[in-house]
Amino acid sequence: MKKGEEKMEKQFVETMFDIGGKTALVTGATGNLGKAVAEGYGIAGAKVMLTGRSEEKLKTLCEELTGKGIVCAYAVGDPAVEEDVVRVVEETVRKFGGIxxxxTSAGMNNPKPILSQPREEWEQIMDANVLGTWLYCKYAGKVMVEQGRGGKVILVSSTRGKLGMKNYTAYSPSKAAVDLMTKSLACEWGEYGINVNAIGPTVFRSELTQWMFDDDTARTKFLTRIPAGRLGEPEDFVGACIFLASAASDFITGTTVYVDGGYLAG
Structure with missing residues (x-):
């Protein structure tokens, strides 16, 4: 290897996880996972646009992150409402110059037996987990294509997209849809240099899963399947998000990375 090539290679290794100066749009930013990702990206030097449905929570989070020296802004919007998504994407571009x-960490669950779950609840889960993801991919992806400099799209899936579970006839299919959306978009956008991947967490501490932390039987059942011996904390999610947002993952697209402590291994 020539000296110049060695220097260039060393420089790449030193910067391969660098996302400094990039603009990240994080949906569901006030949820535990979204907040952890937003803070992690900000600490790593990215500019972060926070979005979600609660202005009060977004404002509080933005002030908290700004106090830590993170460059961020927020835009209120429902991920399942097309007009809101368009506006949030436009505000992100206007504020930070691009995406x-x-x-897409916005989502919801409401476990119930199919025989007692109203259709309206099923549709709400599908709207939050599938439609909202599709809409943000559509409009943020359009910005990335038009920018002509590639991009990184990270969809939040779940181990439940791989495995069924009692009372999960809405949530599990919704996450399976996210996995296949990931593959389809990777095929569609590869020519533009846009990488599309998903992260599939197991049970992480959040508003959606607090019932599992509180239910001794459910928690013990999950722990018997997790080689790491514990449930996930939001901080466990950040490393994979930085990896998939950086040059280190440039040749990875169309896959779901499971951050699950080995849950799917057994």
Whole structure:
């Protein structure tokens, strides 16, 4: 290897996880996972646009992150309402000049037996987990294509998209849809240099899963399947998000990375 090539290679290794100066749009930013990702990206030097349905929570989070020296802004919007998504994407471009990273961490669940779950609840879960993801991919992806500099799209899936579960006839299919959306978009956007991947967490501490932390039987059942011996904390999610947003993952697209402590291994 020539000296110049060695220097260039060393420089790449030193910067391969660098996302400094990039603009990240994070949906569901006030949820535990979204907040952890937003803070992690900000600490790593990215500019972060926070979005979600609660202005009060977004404002509080933005002030908290700004106090830590993170460059961020927020835009209120429902991920399942097309007009809101268009506006949030436009505000992101107007504020930061473009979009380099999209993380769709907005979502919901309401476990119930199919025989007693109203159709309206099923549709709400599908709207939050599938439609909202599709809309943000559509409009943020359009920005990335038009920018002509590639991009990183990270969809939040779940181990439940791989495995069924009692009372999960809405949530599990919704996450399976996210996995296949990931593959389809990777095929569609590869020519533009846009990488599309998903992260599939197991049970992480959040508003959606607090019932599992509180239910001794459910928690013990999950722990018997997790080689790491514990449930996930939001901080466990950040490393994979930085990896998939950086040059280190440039040749990875169309896959779901499971951050599950080995849950799917057994």
């Amino acid at each position: 380099d990273i999209l993380v």
